[in-house]
Amino acid sequence: MKKIFMAAAAVLLLVQLHSNAQSSPNKDSIPLQHGAHRSGNRTDADMARWRSLRFGQFVHWGLYAIAGGEWNGKIYNGAAEWIRSWKEMPTAVYDQLYKQFNPVNYHPEQWAQQAKDMGAGYMIITTKHHDGFCLWPSKYTRYTVAASPYKKDIIGPMVEAYNKKGIDVYLYFSIIDWNHPDWRTSLKTPADSAAYKRFKVFVKNQLTELLVKYPTVKGFWFDGTWDDSWKNDGAFSDELEQYLQKLHPGLIIGSRLRADERGARHFDSNNHLMGDYEQGWERKLPEQPADVHGNDWEGVMTIPENQWGYHAHWLGHIKSSNELIEMLVKSTSLGGNFVLNFGPKADGTFRSEEVQRMQEIGNWMKVNGSAVYGASEAGLGKPDWGYYTRRGDSVFMVVFNVPVSGNLRVKLPAKTTLAEASASGQPVTPELIGKNEYFIPVGNAPRHAPFVILLQTSRAAGAEGGHFEKAKT
Numbered sequence: 001m002k003k004i005f006m007a008a009a010a011v012l013l014l015v016q017l018h019s020n021a022q023s024s025p026n027k028d029s030i031p032l033q034h035g036a037h038r039s040g041n042r043t044d045a046d047m048a049r050w051r052s053l054r055f056g057q058f059v060h061w062g063l064y065a066i067a068g069g070e071w072n073g074k075i076y077n078g079a080a081e082w083i084r085s086w087k088e089m090p091t092a093v094y095d096q097l098y099k100q101f102n103p104v105n106y107h108p109e110q111w112a113q114q115a116k117d118m119g120a121g122y123m124i125i126t127t128k129h130h131d132g133f134c135l136w137p138s139k140y141t142r143y144t145v146a147a148s149p150y151k152k153d154i155i156g157p158m159v160e161a162y163n164k165k166g167i168d169v170y171l172y173f174s175i176i177d178w179n180h181p182d183w184r185t186s187l188k189t190p191a192d193s194a195a196y197k198r199f200k201v202f203v204k205n206q207l208t209e210l211l212v213k214y215p216t217v218k219g220f221w222f223d224g225t226w227d228d229s230w231k232n233d234g235a236f237s238d239e240l241e242q243y244l245q246k247l248h249p250g251l252i253i254g255s256r257l258r259a260d261e262r263g264a265r266h267f268d269s270n271n272h273l274m275g276d277y278e279q280g281w282e283r284k285l286p287e288q289p290a291d292v293h294g295n296d297w298e299g300v301m302t303i304p305e306n307q308w309g310y311h312a313h314w315l316g317h318i319k320s321s322n323e324l325i326e327m328l329v330k331s332t333s334l335g336g337n338f339v340l341n342f343g344p345k346a347d348g349t350f351r352s353e354e355v356q357r358m359q360e361i362g363n364w365m366k367v368n369g370s371a372v373y374g375a376s377e378a379g380l381g382k383p384d385w386g387y388y389t390r391r392g393d394s395v396f397m398v399v400f401n402v403p404v405s406g407n408l409r410v411k412l413p414a415k416t417t418l419a420e421a422s423a424s425g426q427p428v429t430p431e432l433i434g435k436n437e438y439f440i441p442v443g444n445a446p447r448h449a450p451f452v453i454l455l456q457t458s459r460a461a462g463a464e465g466g467h468f469e470k471a472k473t
């Protein structure tokens with residue numbers, strides 16, 4: 001009995017510690033100067049917009065697209081954008097590839113149009129990946145598009161074209177820079193420290209340059225921040241974040257940039273999120289509300305297994321449009337954004353598999369996007385037939401698996417009335433089968449795409465609002 005009591009007390013303590021850690025910085029056990037500076041999600045208009053867009057396009061484009069995942073007839077099994085680190089690829093040769101970078105078929109207006117048609121509300125472009133090659137003519141290095149046969153800026157026209165279509169642009173920026181002589185993974189000697197000090201000045205200069213050159217961008221998407229050299233200077237990344245957000249009010253920066261003074265990343269040593277949203281969901285998505293602790297979050301996804309840049313030989317499972325739509329809807333149902341990656345070819349065109357998915361997802365979003373844009377978690381749990389999302393009193397049932405009975409079971413919280421149900425604007429008649437519990441008949445004819453049923457609900461005063469609120473974890 002005593003043992004059971006002690007075990008229960010321990011569990012209670014753990015739960016308490018965990019929930020405190022996620023929600024109340026006042027009860028921190030470790031005093032931190034460079035930990036999280038805010039508790040809870042940002043509530044300003046820029047962040048509200050980011051949150052409402054829900055669907056983004058990621059584009060990884062750089063010199064690696066020239067190699068396309070192979071060199072000298074051998075195929076690289078890693079991610080295409082990492083090919084410079086492959087033993088079969090001499091770095092000196094890779095670093096000369098810029099002399100071949102000439103994307104004559106790069107038409108930013110077309111890129112923007114297809115992203116718009118896909119339904120993306122924002123896009124993230126690799127201004128500079130780990131190889132250090134800059135797609136903008138940076139004045140702080142010669143390793144840029146200006147030195148290539150193409151010569152012209154890639155980023156400026158892209159920002160303009162996407163903005164014209166109403167799509168927000170975010171700039172991916174890698175801290176890892178394989179090309180820069182002062183970049184280090186760790187600092188072992190005074191010479192390393194001196195070099196890295198110069199490198200940090202270079203980083204700050206480039207970031208300032210990007211914001212000044214492209215003032216309409218909405219945020220930075222940082223990457224390559226896991227090395228000791230970076231993690232061990234939490235003061236720098238903290239000051240950098242504050243500097244950038246002062247320079248460009250409203251700027252959105254996820255949790256990848258910073259480390260606290262103890263080297264903790266994403267979440268500080270007291271387990272509070274650093275940055276404006278949780279940015280660690282890469283090629284995986286949360287399963288339940290508790291996984292995201294009420295934080296804003298974003299998941300980034302590749303179409304094949306692990307390829308971000310262009311790889312001519314996609315290996316492994318290639319996700320279908322329906323699978324990707326399911327990931328998008330699942331993300332919405334868990335209060336997060338979903339960003340789908342594309343890796344254009346070196347000439348500036350997209351491979352047919354990507355074009356097809358953009359079109360198919362776009363066709364689905366044109367009809368069903370209201371279940372995604374501005375929508376979030378419904379607080380109704382995860383049904384077997386798919387996902388619930390919600391915007392105000394509109395509850396969307398996004399159906400992926402119809403049971404053989406052809407009836408979808410729905411249970412609403414107490415004191416919540418189901419005013420009407422419809423599918424594609426056509427009324428559907430729910431059957432009341434229990435207290436606040438319904439069958440929604442949809443038949444069981446074979447379907448080739450997920451579909452949406454809209455439930456208009458209304459809540460009486462004193463209704464169990466808690467069921468509709470974010471999970472308290």
Ligand code: FHN
Binds near residue numbers: 060081223224282300
């Ligand atoms: O190493 C990179 C990878 O190439 C790609 O850019 C992804 C995108 O999220 N980020 C890094 C790994 O986290």
